[in-house]
Amino acid sequence: MTVDGATVVVVGAGYPGKRRIYRRMAELGARLVILDEAGHWSEGLVAEGLAAQWLATTVTGDPERDAPAVVDALSAASVRPDAVLTFWETCPPVAARVAAALGLPGNPVEAVDVARSKLRTREASERAGLPTPKSRRVRSLDELFADAAEIGFPAVVKPEFGHSQVGCVRVDSFESLPGVYWLVRKELETTHVVDLRAGNDLLLEEYLDGVEFDVDLVLEDGECVFSSVSQQAPTAEPSFQEAGLHCPPDYGSKQVRSLVELCVQTVQAFGFSRGVLHVEGKCTTKGPRIVEVNARMGGGRIHQVVDAVWGVDLIEAHLRAALGLPQQLTPSRKPRCAVWHALVYPSRSGLLETLPFTNVTSDVGFGPFVDVSAEVGQMVDGPDRTFSTLLAEVYVGAKDLKRARSLGAELLRDPPVVAAAATTA
């Protein structure tokens, strides 16, 4: 078995930005068979020459229903896959079930399910004796108040399913509790990264102070064979909308090592043994803590960031794991460069009038990448609405972090101009 020529089933293609991943997999020689809902943008990947086949399947958000539908679709199309995987947030439980049903390599369904639910993540972590923030599932307004009295303030309300802190909001008092229903619902209804069909119970959790990190892991035979750490920029609380990151981190190396150790212990305790995982955690004043575990590769351009900084191709690593092939990682001992990333939000709510970016040149050939997600002329939400509209993401690499930050600041020298909502009405 080799990657070249292998039939690889992709369950759930995700948003169009994932095209980069499928292009890379096609470059590696994988023969992609992509399954998603009828009418999904990914159907066009066949015409683009990136996928060999595209099949429609049912996507309900319930893996017990969606996995058999995928197996049936593959059978009906006479597809005999060598691997089943996904890079899309909502689909690891489906991909894990399909792989298990077809006898293909994959992580245990139970481990993937534990990671998908933030509540089960907390429960499993506590059972494993790992440091775990207090957490309660909230099914009603009645429970929200009762659990807040037990957990105390500040606390964090978040959807049970989701990632990247989408829909997460800090609450500081009983008075602020009812408002979270409006905030979280509005955020979830306008994002593409949380599938409400998977359930929309909320979690109330102990607030974690400190600095947040993304930890990308590659596991092989139950052991961590590679890790990359990216340091998150502070978020504009009470929302926890991501503000950006940089890789490598410039935080205390001892604390970061402790966090990576906790991440590895956690995924091992859950039963993960292979592939690429994306864990988010914090170095708090009480020590390292896990925020969430994702049974998939990190989103956005994180794979490009890791490749630029460490020379490790996470897409290939994930592909090899799904095919049951040994990893062939040769990470750089020292960072090859530094990458700075920022998410651009409006300073206030209103009409987006301009979204300028200054031309800069990376001295290491990484970027700048500008991924625009808003259009001039559209109404946007600013910090006054708690969850701001994402306007763009920018990435730039340089020989060191200082230079990368400087280039990033130059790239964003002219801020977006937003006309106040009241004057545009």
Add this chain to the structure above:
Amino acid sequence: MLERLASSSQLCPLPPGVDVVVQGSPAHAFYAVVDGRVVVHRDAEVLAHCEPGEGFGERGLLDNAPRNATVTTEIDTTVLRIEGAVLLESLEHAPMLETALNRSNAGRGVVDIPAGQANLIDDPRWAGA
């Protein structure tokens, strides 16, 4: 006493589809609909609707029993939440409040409770129907 009740009360504006209480969970508070409308349901069966001026949730507090129905906002709705412990303390000091509470709710005659649905939910209007 009224001041104590008032200070432990909170107006809670909610969007549609929010469960105010859920079947089977412990009772923590009493609720009154100030604006909007809620639906009382159990096992996918609609039992009643509550509109402004109507309350629910006291029976679970008085009997220290779990909620035996779910109450969900149907439209933008504001409920007044009174902390259960404070309500119970008030009832100890002023027993006539409990009578008033029962009478008030019983008199409202919330919509059509199907025959045989007695004791389904933690509200005297429905439990005694």
